Each structure stands twice: as structure tokens, then as C-alpha cells.
Amino acid sequence: MTLRLSTVILPTDRWAEGKKKWQRAEELGFHAAYTYDHLSWRTFRDGPWFGALPTLTAAATATERLRLGTLVTSPNFRHPVALAKELMSLDDISGGRVTLGIGAGGSGFDATALGQEPWTPKERADRFAEFVPLLDRLLTEGTVTQPGTFYSADEARNIPGCVQRPRLPFAVAATGPRGLRLAARHGQAWVTTGDPKLYEEGTPEQSRAALAGQVERLGKACAETGRDASELDRILLHGFTPDRNAPLESLDAFVDFAGRHQELGFTEIVIHWPVPDSDFAVDQAVFEEIATEAVAQLG
Secondary structure (H helix, E strand, O other), X not given: OXXXXXXXXXXXXXXXXXXXXXXXXXXHOOOEEEEOOOOOOHHHOOOOOOOHHHHHXXXXXXXXXXXXXXXXXXXXXXOHHXXXXXHHHHHHHHOOOEEEEEOOOOOOHHHOOOOOOOOOHHHHHHHHHHHHHHHHHHHHOOEEEEOOOOOOEEEEEOOOOOOXXXXXXXXXXXXXXXXXXXXXXXXXXXXXXXXXXXXXXXXXXXXXXXXXXXXXXXXXXXXXXXXXXXXXXXXXXXXXXXXXXXXXXXXXHHHHHHHHHHHOOOOEEEXXXXXXOOOOOOOHHHHHHHHHHHHXXXX
């Protein structure tokens, strides 16, 4: 299968400038352009940071072919009923070009922004296990009533439904057993950033071994749920493995990186749009060369 190359554009620019990046992403031929769905994030916390869904709505009106999506949405500050309505609307505005990246969330700034105590890993997993199936129903059925421990719906209506049928695709971010089962049951794609324990002191070889293990566990989760694992796209969000930005230093370096991960079974790699003076500060010209030439070299 031909490897797809996508990008993630952080929502840090006022739209007059941000619009140019989304349109350029389409011109460069990226398969998709995603954005992070956070209220604030890491070192960008005290700078500009705009909302994901309004940004994607604007991007939908500024582009024609580019797929759009979140990478990723989480339950940290979302409720399935309200989110489903917004996603249905975005799918309509974009003409059916939206993918929902979705994960369990973390312990960053989003976890406490609404005034709550941060959830434990188990609490995040429990909520995620309820959030995803309910969102699936809300985007598939016209009217949904479902009581839940954390999330409920009472005659929630999503009419006329998504442009994409039976609903827009889910790309489920997961590495643990419960999350992988959710990906197997509800996902059209699976997302990983690698093994975070290896980011500081691991090696690229150790990272690839860890990713191979994740792919294997995804296959087992699919087998347990009666799903053909080949039905799921496997997405690697670059930037969080021990390689860091080294694969983006040249076209050859990226082709080597991408080819090694394609061999592991990944079908899509997502690279960050360059952000000066940040962890994602790479040469724009090299980035664009990778965008336009790497896929052809991978075959």
C-alpha cells in the first residue's frame, strides 16, 4: 500500500495568516492536514492558541480536496452530544472531508482547565470507553437516548447525519489494551506517537521495536473483536520518537525513516508544519521538498 503523508498545523496563527498554511498544505499534495484539539498545550500555553473546530471549519471553506481532522480530540473538555453536532456540521461544510482523531486525553493543562481535579489514568480510560461508543451512535443514528455513568444522551438528534456514511471516520489514538480494543471496534484508523518512555533516552531501533509491538497488539485486539486488522489505517504522528527532528533534516533522511515505518505496517505518517523557535522548528524548504517528493520515492 502506498504510504500517505499528512501534516498537522498547530492553531497558533490568526486566521489571516493561518489560512495560508492550510491552502499551502493542499497545494503541496498532503493527504490530510490535522490540528491539535487543546485549550492550550505545553510550551505554547502563554501564546496564541485557537479552537480546533472553528479552525477546521475555516479550513474547510478555504480548501477543496484536503482531508481535515483533529489529532486528537479527547474527553478532557468535550461531551459527546455537543461534539457530535459540531462534527456533523463540519462534515457537511467540508463536503465529507473530516476525520476525527480521538484519544483518552492526558494530564496536561486541559485536564484542569474546567476547574476539576485531573483524572487518573484509570478514570481517563473509563471515560474514554464510554465516550467513543456513544459518539459512534450519535453520528450514526438520527436520535439517541443512552444513559451512562459519565456521558448520557436524552433524545439527542443529529439529523441529517454525516455526509460520509455511515459516519465520518474515527482515528483512535491508543497504546493500552482497552484503547486498542476501542480502536478495533470503532476505528477506521489507529494513531500512535510511539512509546513515550523512549523519547528522552531511547534509540530509534528501540522505538521501532516498540511500535512493532503496538502494531502486533492492535492485530490481536482486532482478532478478539472479529475485525480484520487490514481494515484499519495505521497512523504515526512524527515528532515524539527518539529520532525527533532528524528525519526532517533532509529528503533522504525522511525517506529512510518513513520506509522503515512503512515496513512495520504504517499507512500514514503525519509531520508537523514548521514552527520557528519551538520543538517543531525545521527548515521550511526541506519540509516542502519532503511533502512533494517523499511519497514518490517510497513507491
